[in-house]
Amino acid sequence: MRRATILRYMHLCPSGFSFTSTITLALLANGHVVVFEPIEYAKREGDSKIRAASHGRRNLDSLMQDLFRMRQNGGRFDHEAWVNAVTKEIGPTARAQFEGVILRGETIVPASDAFGPCFERRAAKLTPPERGGRGGSGSGSPEAAPIDGYEWIRVESIPDDRCRTS
DSSP, X not given: OXXXXXXXXXXXXXXXXXXXXXXXXXXXXXXXXXXXXXXXXOOOOSOOHHHHHTTTSOOHHHHHHHHHHHHHTTOOOSHHXXXXXXXXXXXXXXXXXXHHHHXXXXXXXXXXXXXXXXXXXXXXXXXXXXXXXXXXXXXXXXTSOOEEEEEEEEOTTSOGGGTOOO
């Protein structure tokens, strides 16, 4: 989904409900196609930077609720408000990380263990969907130029019962 499309519906996001559910309903109600992809995922060890920085007291939902409350009370919810809130939560490097990815299009490189102990990150040549690929290594038409990227490989030495969620 394009950023511009999501931004058209941001004003609908209430302070006490899930962003994902609200945006999904808004898109469906306005005739957009939403594809649901069932996935398997690894049991996660650790949590987001916000949760880690706050020792479990805060998360992205609580940060967003604060920003939406501020907006409801007449405050601004703009780029600067967002960056200030994130910086307050996780520290001074937040601005550079956020602006690098969002404004300059830098690549997000999650930690190798970001998806738990059952997967590890490895460098790979990828062909993005917009170049005729499926995003995975070796995908796409022969003339599509691959780009440097990453893929997560299952760590065979970790038993399945440590990787599956219930």
